[in-house]
Amino acid sequence: MGAPVVTARKRNVLGVLVDATDYASATEEVVRAARDRRPLALTALAVHGVMTGVLDPAHNARLNSFDVVTPDGQPVRWALNLLHRAGLSDRVYGPELTLRVLARFADEGLPVYLYGSTEETLARLIPALERMFPALKIAGVEPSKFRAVQPGEDVEIADRIRASGARLVLVGLGCPRQEIFTYAMRPLLDMPLMAVGAAFDYHAGLLRNPPPWMQRAGLEWFWRLGLEPKRLWKRYVILNPAYLARLGAQKTGLWKARPPAPATDRPSSFAV
Numbered sequence: 242m243g244a245p246v247v248t249a250r251k252r253n254v255l256g257v258l259v260d261a262t263d264y265a266s267a268t269e270e271v272v273r274a275a276r277d278r279r280p281l282a283l284t285a286l287a288v289h290g291v292m293t294g295v296l297d298p299a300h301n302a303r304l305n306s307f308d309v310v311t312p313d314g315q316p317v318r319w320a321l322n323l324l325h326r327a328g329l330s331d332r333v334y335g336p337e338l339t340l341r342v343l344a345r346f347a348d349e350g351l352p353v354y355l356y357g358s359t360e361e362t363l364a365r366l367i368p369a370l371e372r373m374f375p376a377l378k379i380a381g382v383e384p385s386k387f388r389a390v391q392p393g394e395d396v397e398i399a400d401r402i403r404a405s406g407a408r409l410v411l412v413g414l415g416c417p418r419q420e421i422f423t424y425a426m427r428p429l430l431d432m433p434l435m436a437v438g439a440a441f442d443y444h445a446g447l448l449r450n451p452p453p454w455m456q457r458a459g460l461e462w463f464w465r466l467g468l469e470p471k472r473l474w475k476r477y478v479i480l481n482p483a484y485l486a487r488l489g490a491q492k493t494g495l496w497k498a499r500p501p502a503p504a505t506d507r508p509s510s511f512a513v
Contacts, residue, residue: 282427313332381405
């Protein structure tokens with residue numbers, strides 16, 4: 242993947258290295274990488290994202306190679322404060338971070354590339370973003386193929402992105418596919434890649450955000466479970482208790498939660 246930008250803000254949450262950061266700092270890192278024409282991999286992890294690493298050591302190593310991993314969910318922010326006294330007053334929520342980054346890119350005239358989701362979602366997302374940010378330059382749009390990458394296709398995708406003139410790639414493939422895509426494509430691109438989760442669906446108007454009080458209380462999972470019970474019930478009913486149990490074990494010292502070394506090898510196959 243290449244050498245990530247290692248910062249002193251990375252903290253161990255169940256073996257996954259998460260940045261004790263805020264919206265302003267995360268946004269600035271993305272903008273600075275775009276200006277400098279250098280690769281940067283960012284993802285925003287809620288409980289589900291952290292647990293994908295806990296349950297898969299190879300994926301954990303990939304996550305630990307990311308330049309920036311923000312605390313997307315309140316329980317991840319609470320873990321940073323509980324385990325490391327990070328003093329974070331707010332999470333860094335992927336859909337909100339996406340808007341803040343796009344506002345800066347619009348102001349600075351830096352083009353963006355949208356990768357992932359479906360043609361239908363992107364058709365609704367683009368006009369929504371253009372209404373929010375009239376100066377935003379969308380260099381290219383590419384829906385997911387919903388299959389594994391074919392030999393040489395990753396290079397072709399990277400060539401299309403570079404040829405578009407984009408200075409940022411927003412990746413909306415769902416967790417953990419988007420993190421693996423971002424990890425795999427980082428060495429091929431001289432620009433930041435942001436794995437933005439459900440941001441495409443939210444900003445396209447396909448998903449509704451919960452009320453602010455639910456977000457502050459860490460109950461967004463409950464809101465989303467109510468919207469998509471068949472798809473999400475296993476994620477929340479099984480993974481949330483497992484997260485809390487492991488967090489308690491790490492806090493009390495019953496479990497060391499040693500982070501694996503950052504991965505360096507590109508995956509032989511990944512979803513595009």
